[in-house]
Amino acid sequence: MGTATGSAPSAESASRRKAGRPRGELLNRSKIAGAALRFVGDRGYDALTMSALAKALGVSASALYNHVESKQEVLQLVQDRVMDDVDCSGFASQPLGEAVRRWAGSYRDVFARHAPLVPVIAVLPVSGSPRTLQMYEQVAAGFARAGWDQQRIVPAIVALESFIFGSALDAVAPKDIFNVDHAVDDVPAFAGAVASQRATGDDPAQDAFEYGLDALVRGLLAGAA
Amino acid sequence: MGTATGSAPSAESASRRKAGRPRGELLNRSKIAGAALRFVGDRGYDALTMSALAKALGVSASALYNHVESKQEVLQLVQDRVMDDVDCSGFASQPLGEAVRRWAGSYRDVFARHAPLVPVIAVLPVSGSPRTLQMYEQVAAGFARAGWDQQRIVPAIVALESFIFGSALDAVAPKDIFNVDHAVDDVPAFAGAVASQRATGDDPAQDAFEYGLDALVRGLLAGAA
Numbered sequence: 001m002g003t004a005t006g007s008a009p010s011a012e013s014a015s016r017r018k019a020g021r022p023r024g025e026l027l028n029r030s031k032i033a034g035a036a037l038r039f040v041g042d043r044g045y046d047a048l049t050m051s052a053l054a055k056a057l058g059v060s061a062s063a064l065y066n067h068v069e070s071k072q073e074v075l076q077l078v079q080d081r082v083m084d085d086v087d088c089s090g091f092a093s094q095p096l097g098e099a100v101r102r103w104a105g106s107y108r109d110v111f112a113r114h115a116p117l118v119p120v121i122a123v124l125p126v127s128g129s130p131r132t133l134q135m136y137e138q139v140a141a142g143f144a145r146a147g148w149d150q151q152r153i154v155p156a157i158v159a160l161e162s163f164i165f166g167s168a169l170d171a172v173a174p175k176d177i178f179n180v181d182h183a184v185d186d187v188p189a190f191a192g193a194v195a196s197q198r199a200t201g202d203d204p205a206q207d208a209f210e211y212g213l214d215a216l217v218r219g220l221l222a223g224a225a
Numbered sequence: 226m227g228t229a230t231g232s233a234p235s236a237e238s239a240s241r242r243k244a245g246r247p248r249g250e251l252l253n254r255s256k257i258a259g260a261a262l263r264f265v266g267d268r269g270y271d272a273l274t275m276s277a278l279a280k281a282l283g284v285s286a287s288a289l290y291n292h293v294e295s296k297q298e299v300l301q302l303v304q305d306r307v308m309d310d311v312d313c314s315g316f317a318s319q320p321l322g323e324a325v326r327r328w329a330g331s332y333r334d335v336f337a338r339h340a341p342l343v344p345v346i347a348v349l350p351v352s353g354s355p356r357t358l359q360m361y362e363q364v365a366a367g368f369a370r371a372g373w374d375q376q377r378i379v380p381a382i383v384a385l386e387s388f389i390f391g392s393a394l395d396a397v398a399p400k401d402i403f404n405v406d407h408a409v410d411d412v413p414a415f416a417g418a419v420a421s422q423r424a425t426g427d428d429p430a431q432d433a434f435e436y437g438l439d440a441l442v443r444g445l446l447a448g449a450a
Contacts, residue, residue, distance in 0.1 A: 119344050122394035125402050133405065133412050141414035151425050152436070153418035154403065158429070159388070159437025162395050166387030169347035177350050178379065180358065187358050189366035193378035200376050204383070211377070212384025212445075216437065219444030223436075 027059055029067055033077035040078065045116035048074070075120045080129040082117065085110045088135055091142025097217050099142050100160065104213055108164045112171035122165050148224055156220055163216055167209045175204065252284055254292055258302035265303065270341035273299070300345045305354040307342065310335045313360055316367025322442050324367050325385065329438055333389045337396035347390050373449060381445055388441055392434045400429065 035057050040048055050071055054064040068074050087106035090099030111118055126132050136157070143153045184191040201207050260282050265273055275296055279289040293299050312331035315324030336343055351357050361382070368378045409416040426432050 115344075119340075119394060122391065123398040123402070125399060125404065127404055127407060130411075133408060133415070136403075136415040137412035139415075140412075140418045144414050144418070150418055150421040152422075154422040154429065155433040155436040157418075158395060158433035159392075159440065162391030162433070162437060163384070163388040163441070164391065165394060166347065166389065166391035167384075169344060169390060170383060170387050173348040174350060177348070178361075179350060179352055182352060183358060186355075187362035187365075189369050190358070190361040190364075193365045193369070193375055193382075196375040197377075197379040204379065208380040208383035208387070211380040211448075212387060212441065215384065215444030215448050216388070216441045217444070218447060219440030219442070220437075222443060222447065223440050 027057065027063060027067055029077060032057070032064070032067055032074065033081050036074050036078050037081050040114070040116075045114075050074070072120065075117060076124060076128060078114070079117050079121050079124065080131050082110055082114050083129065083132045083135055086135055088138040088142075091138045091145075096142060096146035096148070097221055100217050100220075101213060103139065104160055104164055104217075107161075108167045108171065108209060111165065111168035115168055115172040118165050118168055122161075152224065159220070160216065163212060167205070167212070170208065171205045173205065178204075252282065252288060252292055254302060257282070257289070257292055257299065258306050261299050261303050262306055265339070265341075270339075275299070297345065300342060301349060301353060303339070304342050304346050304349065305356050307335055307339050308354065308357045308360055311360055313363040313367075316363045316370075321367060321371035321373070322446055325442050325445075326438060328364060329385055329389055329442075332386075333392050333396065333434060336390065336393035340393055340397040343390045343393050347386075377449065384445070385441065388437060392430070392437070395433065396430045398430065400427075403429075 032053070036048065036053055039053055039056050043052075048071065050064060051061050053074065054061040057064065068077070085106070086103065088103055090102040093099075094102070111121075126136065139157055140153050143156060144150065148156070178190075178194045180187055180191045180194055197204060197207075257278070261273065261278055264278055264281050268277075273296065275289055276286050278299065279286040282289065293302070310331070311328065313328055315327040318324075319327070336346075351361065364382055365378050368381065369375065373381070403415075403419045405412055405416045405419055422429060422432075
């Protein structure tokens with residue numbers, strides 16, 4: 001795994017550089033993360049390959065591989081950037097239930113915008129992601145301040161994250177994912193429930209997320225009391 | 226999208242078939258689903274490509290494409306097979322909370338064995354998957370029998386599924402995903418919570434799933450009461 005050089009090239013080395021030579025010596029992991037985030041914002045995750053990212057950076061693929069080993073590692077860098085947008089501010093001051101709702105809502109919104117990261121982050125060791133670690137620290141400290149049984153803090157966080165990750169995937173599902181108009185006779189109870197829910201609002205994913213989050217938070221707090 | 230021919234070749238057409246000619250006329254979507262399920266069981270989802278699957282079936286890639294348009298469609302066929310293993314039996318007879326726990330536990334176990342399906346199924350319209358539809362029918366009927374407000378049945382199912390899908394991804398995460406031994410000073414509250422939980426058992430994913438499922442079911446039932 002490469003490390004950032006950090007230093008600018010000397011005037012001498014710059015002058016010796018041939019015109020058009022990839023400026024690989026200016027590359028570092030922070031620049032790669034920023035470029036990858038812009039790339040997926042413009043062109044989506046499906047288009048993100050190591051060679052396409054190298055091209056976007058104006059470097060050769062081998063220069064890119066000097067700093068990151070794989071697309072998986074690029075996604076880790078993106079994930080750590082994205083985590084910065086998750087709102088943990090409630091844990092310092094709000095009652096635990098409110099803090100969890102604020103955090104979970106922003107966490108789900110962030111990963112709904114970056115749904116292809118969900119299967120990556122769900123199995124990614126946190127140790128290599130400093131901002132992600134800081135998020136967990138704020139959340140764990142908030143639970144501890146609220147007097148939560150210490151053995152139950154990690155299970156509570158993991159349960160909430162499982163719900164958040166699943167909800168982020170659901171947020172990008174087609175709105176008619178439960179269209180069963182052709183099968184009403186085969187699945188009458190389900191078709192009735194779908195029709196009834198459809199009549200209540202036009203954002204079923206948001207509706208289900210808020211409903212489930214309320215239930216999960218209520219259940220966690222009731223179990224801890 | 227191709228359809229299954231269903232009919233066996235006549236003796237005449239069989240006799241005219243050249244030796245070694247791909248037996249594409251015997252192919253159908255059911256056989257493709259079975260072969261794909263065996264394939265991912267033996268070699269994993271990463272190895273599953275259309276050409277590798279065609280080879281496993283002993284047919285040409287173009288013969289396979291006569292029946293399924295894409296790897297995505299193969300995954301849909303696999304998903305519908307896999308859904309058969311989800312245990313919905315409680316909804317016919319058990320109290321709702323017990324039925325939900327049984328269903329959710331088996332659903333999570335099934336998709337922990339097929340984690341690469343999770344991002345596929347989470348955004349997949351249910352209309353093309355007859356067994357999946359039957360699962361939803363049993364679940365919706367169980368909620369209705371328990372007197373659940375009809376408008377809340379689909380949000381409750383979606384919330385539970387979001388938690389189940391996220392938990393299935395967590396089940397395949399490395400056990401040391403929260404190893405922060407190198408960063409105890411940076412994240413003391415989180416490191417303390419991780420150490421405390423580690424002391425309680427050796428299957429943190431199962432632990433978090435059961436803890437969260439209890440809380441979610443408790444919260445849903447309390448909200449509906």
